[in-house]
Amino acid sequence: MTPPVSLAVDVVVLTLPASVAELDAWDASEDRAARPAPLFLAGRRDHPPFAGAWSLPGGLVAGAEGLEAAARRVLAEAASRSDAIRLAAPRHLEQLATFGAPTRDPRGRVVSVSYLALLPVPAQVAGNAAWLPADDPPELAFDHRTILSSALNRLRAKLSYSTVAYGLLPDHFTLSELQAVYEAVRGRSLDKRNFRRKVLALGFLEDTGDQRRGSHRPAQLYRFSQAGLVLLDDVITT
Amino acid sequence: MTPPVSLAVDVVVLTLPASVAELDAWDASEDRAARPAPLFLAGRRDHPPFAGAWSLPGGLVAGAEGLEAAARRVLAEAASRSDAIRLAAPRHLEQLATFGAPTRDPRGRVVSVSYLALLPVPAQVAGNAAWLPADDPPELAFDHRTILSSALNRLRAKLSYSTVAYGLLPDHFTLSELQAVYEAVRGRSLDKRNFRRKVLALGFLEDTGDQRRGSHRPAQLYRFSQAGLVLLDDVITT
DNA sequence: ACAAAAGTGTTCAGATTACACCCATGG
DNA sequence: CCATGGGTGTAATCTGAACACTTTTGT
Numbered sequence: 001m002t003p004p005v006s007l008a009v010d011v012v013v014l015t016l017p018a019s020v021a022e023l024d025a026w027d028a029s030e031d032r033a034a035r036p037a038p039l040f041l042a043g044r045r046d047h048p049p050f051a052g053a054w055s056l057p058g059g060l061v062a063g064a065e066g067l068e069a070a071a072r073r074v075l076a077e078a079a080s081r082s083d084a085i086r087l088a089a090p091r092h093l094e095q096l097a098t099f100g101a102p103t104r105d106p107r108g109r110v111v112s113v114s115y116l117a118l119l120p121v122p123a124q125v126a127g128n129a130a131w132l133p134a135d136d137p138p139e140l141a142f143d144h145r146t147i148l149s150s151a152l153n154r155l156r157a158k159l160s161y162s163t164v165a166y167g168l169l170p171d172h173f174t175l176s177e178l179q180a181v182y183e184a185v186r187g188r189s190l191d192k193r194n195f196r197r198k199v200l201a202l203g204f205l206e207d208t209g210d211q212r213r214g215s216h217r218p219a220q221l222y223r224f225s226q227a228g229l230v231l232l233d234d235v236i237t238t
Numbered sequence: 239m240t241p242p243v244s245l246a247v248d249v250v251v252l253t254l255p256a257s258v259a260e261l262d263a264w265d266a267s268e269d270r271a272a273r274p275a276p277l278f279l280a281g282r283r284d285h286p287p288f289a290g291a292w293s294l295p296g297g298l299v300a301g302a303e304g305l306e307a308a309a310r311r312v313l314a315e316a317a318s319r320s321d322a323i324r325l326a327a328p329r330h331l332e333q334l335a336t337f338g339a340p341t342r343d344p345r346g347r348v349v350s351v352s353y354l355a356l357l358p359v360p361a362q363v364a365g366n367a368a369w370l371p372a373d374d375p376p377e378l379a380f381d382h383r384t385i386l387s388s389a390l391n392r393l394r395a396k397l398s399y400s401t402v403a404y405g406l407l408p409d410h411f412t413l414s415e416l417q418a419v420y421e422a423v424r425g426r427s428l429d430k431r432n433f434r435r436k437v438l439a440l441g442f443l444e445d446t447g448d449q450r451r452g453s454h455r456p457a458q459l460y461r462f463s464q465a466g467l468v469l470l471d472d473v474i475t476t
Numbered sequence: 477a478c479a480a481a482a483g484t485g486t487t488c489a490g491a492t493t494a495c496a497c498c499c500a501t502g503g
Numbered sequence: 504c505c506a507t508g509g510g511t512g513t514a515a516t517c518t519g520a521a522c523a524c525t526t527t528t529g530t
Contacts, residue, residue, distance in 0.1 A: 458510090
């Protein structure tokens with residue numbers, strides 16, 4: 001009675017270069033498309049099919065395991081080979097879509113439930129893994145390119161009507177850092193004054209008393225006032 | 239190597255009462271929440287588990303079958319017992335989400351990929367099937383209530399930034415009918431002049447030369463100028 | 477004193493809202 | 504001639520976009 005269909009999860013882990021969230025130097029003087037852009041986690045396959053190709057972290061769902069639990073396990077497995085702390089506990093995890101073309105895996109029928117995970121900064125990854133540019137990826141195994149692009153689309157869309165940005169930021173952050181997240185994901189720059197006015201008016205931010213210091217005027221640190229994803233009535237265009 | 243997981247599809251078929259799309263009399267004089275509201279297709283289960291309860295049309299995915307194909311097959315099976323023409327060819331079909339809590343089916347592990355289907359008017363359904371109010375459903379089998387509510391949420395959201403409304407309308411329709419779709423799905427009334435100005439400005443409608451006649455001034459008929467779903471830059475708030 | 481990023485207001489154009497009457501037809 | 508829904512414009516308000524300088528700190 002059980003149809004011969006295997007069920008897998010594949011996880012698109014997205015993050016931004018450390019320069020965005022952590023204020024490291026980013027050479028903005030070169031205006032040739034040197035804007036930070038989203039990165040995704042890929043691993044090199046060492047067995048056929050697609051041996052040698054990059055692919056998303058993934059794995060089969062075990063019999064008694066929930067789908068999101070399977071996604072977290074896949075991340076934990078990737079973490080054991082890399083920067084465990086960051087990878088194993090993504091700040092945001094949500095289901096994307098399910099891909100089930102009968103021929104998507106040449107070995108047989110494997111239906112994949114895909115997930116989007118967000119991290120505040122790229123974890124250190126080791127060995128056969130790497131962070132690659134999500135908006136211009138190399139060839140990927142299976143239909144992973146389709147999955148990746150649906151992840152990016154989801155993130156871009158959700159940025160404007162929700163607080164998903166928290167997934168790409170540390171607990172406390174400056175308004176400039178928040179703006180940098182929007183700019184990196186949307187790929188265009190925003191007006192500082194309009195952006196600040198808008199996000200403060202939306203009221204999902206809370207002023208921590210603290211400041212971040214650097215070799216310039218200190219910046220006020222904010223946090224999201226609700227943990228987790230909040231859907232906004234209004235929209236962040238700005 | 240294949241995990242013992244069965245894969246099913248469940249389909250939420252949504253439509254609106256004939257009065258909305260077909261201009262039949264709807265007694266608007268009674269203002270007690272008598273607004274038309276979305277309906278969904280349910281069938282009565284005649285075997286355990288949940289024997290006697292209402293459930294969404296669904297079924298297991300066959301080995302070589304695509305997911306959307308499985309959803310269409312499930313609809314075709316429901317159609318063979320009902321109004322075949324309308325049901326078997328929904329005007330819109332899209333994947334919703336995948337539900338995989340290990341205990342969602344008491345018989346064993348069944349992961350369900352859910353779909354949203356839209357019809358312009360309720361098909362005639364026979365025997366153990368019925369159209370029930372989607373916004374206030376009775377008890378449903380399994381986690382079908384969750385699936386139903388994610389379908390409604392999806393539809394409501396998508397109405398404002400896409401042309402999904404085509405799924406609930408015949409090929410040619412009047413602006414009042416289009417407005418009635420928005421009002422029924424969103425559950426509140428809209429200003430006629432503002433609505434018309436907005437949707438015409440968005441430019442996804444095309445004036446067919448034709449008119450619809452009734453015992454009143456004839457109404458211009460429109461169609462969507464692109465077949466299928468179009469995402470809008472701007473948004474229909476109105 | 478200089479470099480670097482933080483912070484802050486105003487003006488203008490376009491969009492959204494609220495609102496009420498005449499029109500064309502069928503019966 | 505009456506009932507029914509179709510169709511239309513304008514003024515007030517709100518929102519989004521564009522735009523440049525001063526402040527605070529570290530070095």
